[in-house]
Amino acid sequence: MIDYDETKTDLPVGAFPAVALPVVVEVKNVTREFRDDRGNGIVALDNVSLSVRQGEFVSLIGPSGCGKTSLLRLIAGLDEPQSGEILADGEPVTGTSHERGYVFQQANLFPWKTVEENVAFGLKARGVYAQRRSDVAEYLEMAGLKGFERAYPHQISGGMAQRAALVRSLINRPKALLLDEPMGALDSFTRMDLQEKLLELWQSFGTTMILVTHDIDEAVYLSDRVVIMTPRPGRISEIIDIASPFPRNRSSAIFVELRNRVLEKFHLAGAEPPVEYII
Amino acid sequence: MKHSYWRLFAVLPYAAALASNILIPPVIEIDELPFRGLLAALTAYFGTRGLLALRGGPYAEALDRGARFYGAVGVVFMVWDVLSSKTGVLPLPFFPGPAQIMEVMFRERSAHAVNCLYSLRLFAAGFAAGSLFGSVSGILIGWSDRWHYWLFPIMKVVGVIPAIALVPLVLIVMPDTFSTAVALVAISAWFPVAFTTARGIRSIDRTYFEAARILGASDFYMLRKIAIPGAVPAIFTGISTATGIAFSTLVVSEMIGARGGLGYYINLAMGWMNYASVYAAIVIMAILFISVLTAINGIKNRLLAWQKGLIK
Numbered sequence: 363m364i365d366y367d368e369t370k371t372d373l374p375v376g377a378f379p380a381v382a383l384p385v386v387v388e389v390k391n392v393t394r395e396f397r398d399d400r401g402n403g404i405v406a407l408d409n410v411s412l413s414v415r416q417g418e419f420v421s422l423i424g425p426s427g428c429g430k431t432s433l434l435r436l437i438a439g440l441d442e443p444q445s446g447e448i449l450a451d452g453e454p455v456t457g458t459s460h461e462r463g464y465v466f467q468q469a470n471l472f473p474w475k476t477v478e479e480n481v482a483f484g485l486k487a488r489g490v491y492a493q494r495r496s497d498v499a500e501y502l503e504m505a506g507l508k509g510f511e512r513a514y515p516h517q518i519s520g521g522m523a524q525r526a527a528l529v530r531s532l533i534n535r536p537k538a539l540l541l542d543e544p545m546g547a548l549d550s551f552t553r554m555d556l557q558e559k560l561l562e563l564w565q566s567f568g569t570t571m572i573l574v575t576h577d578i579d580e581a582v583y584l585s586d587r588v589v590i591m592t593p594r595p596g597r598i599s600e601i602i603d604i605a606s607p608f609p610r611n612r613s614s615a616i617f618v619e620l621r622n623r624v625l626e627k628f629h630l631a632g633a634e635p636p637v638e639y640i641i
Numbered sequence: 642m643k644h645s646y647w648r649l650f651a652v653l654p655y656a657a658a659l660a661s662n663i664l665i666p667p668v669i670e671i672d673e674l675p676f677r678g679l680l681a682a683l684t685a686y687f688g689t690r691g692l693l694a695l696r697g698g699p700y701a702e703a704l705d706r707g708a709r710f711y712g713a714v715g716v717v718f719m720v721w722d723v724l725s726s727k728t729g730v731l732p733l734p735f736f737p738g739p740a741q742i743m744e745v746m747f748r749e750r751s752a753h754a755v756n757c758l759y760s761l762r763l764f765a766a767g768f769a770a771g772s773l774f775g776s777v778s779g780i781l782i783g784w785s786d787r788w789h790y791w792l793f794p795i796m797k798v799v800g801v802i803p804a805i806a807l808v809p810l811v812l813i814v815m816p817d818t819f820s821t822a823v824a825l826v827a828i829s830a831w832f833p834v835a836f837t838t839a840r841g842i843r844s845i846d847r848t849y850f851e852a853a854r855i856l857g858a859s860d861f862y863m864l865r866k867i868a869i870p871g872a873v874p875a876i877f878t879g880i881s882t883a884t885g886i887a888f889s890t891l892v893v894s895e896m897i898g899a900r901g902g903l904g905y906y907i908n909l910a911m912g913w914m915n916y917a918s919v920y921a922a923i924v925i926m927a928i929l930f931i932s933v934l935t936a937i938n939g940i941k942n943r944l945l946a947w948q949k950g951l952i953k
């Protein structure tokens with residue numbers, strides 16, 4: 363097991379195995395401040411830097427309010443920082459792009475469209491539906507949604523809706539997929555199911571994944587690296603390599619050790635462990 | 642077994658009303674046949690439903706649920722008939738009996754049909770224009786910040802003015818009474834539709850727009866595929882409200898200067914002190930408006946099939 367710590371000032375080194383793949387997303391000294399209702403400033407992100415290489419799976423964990431969603435929205439181009447810079451493929455991010463997909467915490471499928479129409483949305487919006495219409499069935503199949511093509515979102519389960527939202531993003535073949543607690547609202551069995559699906563899709567597409575989660579187990583199970591954030595002001599306190607080959611076994615000694623390490627760093631970072639961990 | 646008595650109650654009062662109408666002689670000169678035809682038809686209708694309900698199932702349950710109400714209506718028919726044309730207890734000509742109203746409806750059926758068509762034509766023209774204009778302006782005001790800034794306050798002020806109050810103004814602008822009435826109906830339908838549409842678009846969850854943008858949608862594509870379908874429930878809320886308001890505007894504007902229509906007919910009948918005709922027109926109006934509302938509801942349910950089971 364490769365064991366090294368990274369200091370906060372250094373840009374993180376690439377994933378395990380340490381092959382010099384190109385950096386897909388680079389966050390450079392980004393600060394984002396919000397104003398609350400009374401006009402007081404809230405520093406959601408304070409001088410945050412992070413770079414993610416092509417094909418990497420990175421998880422962001424941290425207590426509520428530490429700026430995970432804010433960071434993800436900035437990378438997506440849904441928001442702008444007060445200072446610092448975000449590069450995607452070396453180019454400054456100025457707005458959203460279908461190259462950076464986003465899966466929201468609530469599946470937010472369009473309720474007036476069927477599952478199939480939801481999945482086809484990106485192709486139609488970009489005017490490539492005619493060439494790629496056969497992909498829709500393929501992606502629906504991948505998500506295990508065969509037979510539910512004509513169902514409306516409220517007629518399917520939460521897990522199915524999240525799988526649909528996942529392939530709705532993936533059908534655009536994004537370079538990076540940003541996932542904001544996509545499994546937060548699911549029960550643990552459905553969640554494990556979706557984790558497998560996510561791993562499978564990640565491995566077959568090689569999409570760079572940035573996942574926000576509050577579940578340490580999930581972060582360790584899925585990621586190449588786990589980024590621990592702390593609140594007030596939102597900062598990255600630690601980046602931990604999960605140097606263990608896939609598929610991982612949640613009950614293996616090495617997995618337990620890695621998880622304990624993340625938990626320990628989490629405590630060192632001054633954060634309460636997420637409730638979900640104490641089972 | 643308890644329910645089957647109620648099933649009997651749905652049909653018996655109509656049969657009783659028919660019997661009493663035949664057995665008791667009227668105190669006025671009247672053609673009883675149309676009313677008897679109605680009672681016979683209703684007796685046959687509820688009798689058939691009762692027979693079909695013998696098989697049980699949801700159909701029987703529906704009849705059992707409605708039976709008390711249907712029966713009560715039959716009782717009202719009978720009592721009303723006895724108190725009016727059979728005994729003269731209710732003062733004439735202000736309170737004619739059901740047989741007199743049915744007599745008028747039958748005798749003047751072609752006049753009623755023509756006036757119905759007049760009203761429908763006016764309603765269709767005014768309401769279609771009003772809700773089309775209302776949804777378009779509502780979409781613009783809801784979608785564009787600039788339109789919202791300039792037009793929303795104006796709409797709020799103009800919208801609360803009852804369309805009828807604008808009669809003098811509209812009369813100056815419009816060339817004839819029909820187009821005046823169309824304009825009044827259109828104005829009264831416009832406001833509720835525009836207002837709820839604008840608000841509907843503004844209350845669409847922001848993350849739908851964000852998701853669409855990230856998936857590669859342009860502004861115009863989002864307008865067509867997110868804003869408008871997302872606002873359809875609100876548009877229909879507006880249209881339902883608008884229907885009622887447009888109906889009252891319709892009747893009032895027909896009363897103040899049209900050459901046809903149910904409102905005009907009521908005015909005319911009032912002039913002749915023909916109250917049976919007035920009530921006949923009111924009944925026809927109710928049937929007409931209920932039909933229109935049902936049609937609009939049908940369209941709404943089709944367009945909002947995606948909501949089925951979502952609400953409630």
Ligand SMILES: Nc1ncnc2c1ncn2[C@@H]1O[C@H](COP(=O)(O)OP(=O)(O)OP(=O)(O)O)[C@@H](O)[C@H]1O
Nearest residue numbers: 396397398404406425426427428429430431432433
């Ligand atoms: N639009 C906004 N306006 C004002 N304050 C905001 C806004 N968005 C975020 N904040 C504040 O910034 C801080 C970070 O928020 P953020 O949503 O990024 O946290 P998070 O780590 O995603 O939390 P959670 O785990 O609860 O989702 C919080 O204190 C929040 O109140």
Ligand SMILES: [Mg+2]
Nearest residue numbers: 430431432542
């Ligand atoms: Mg969040």
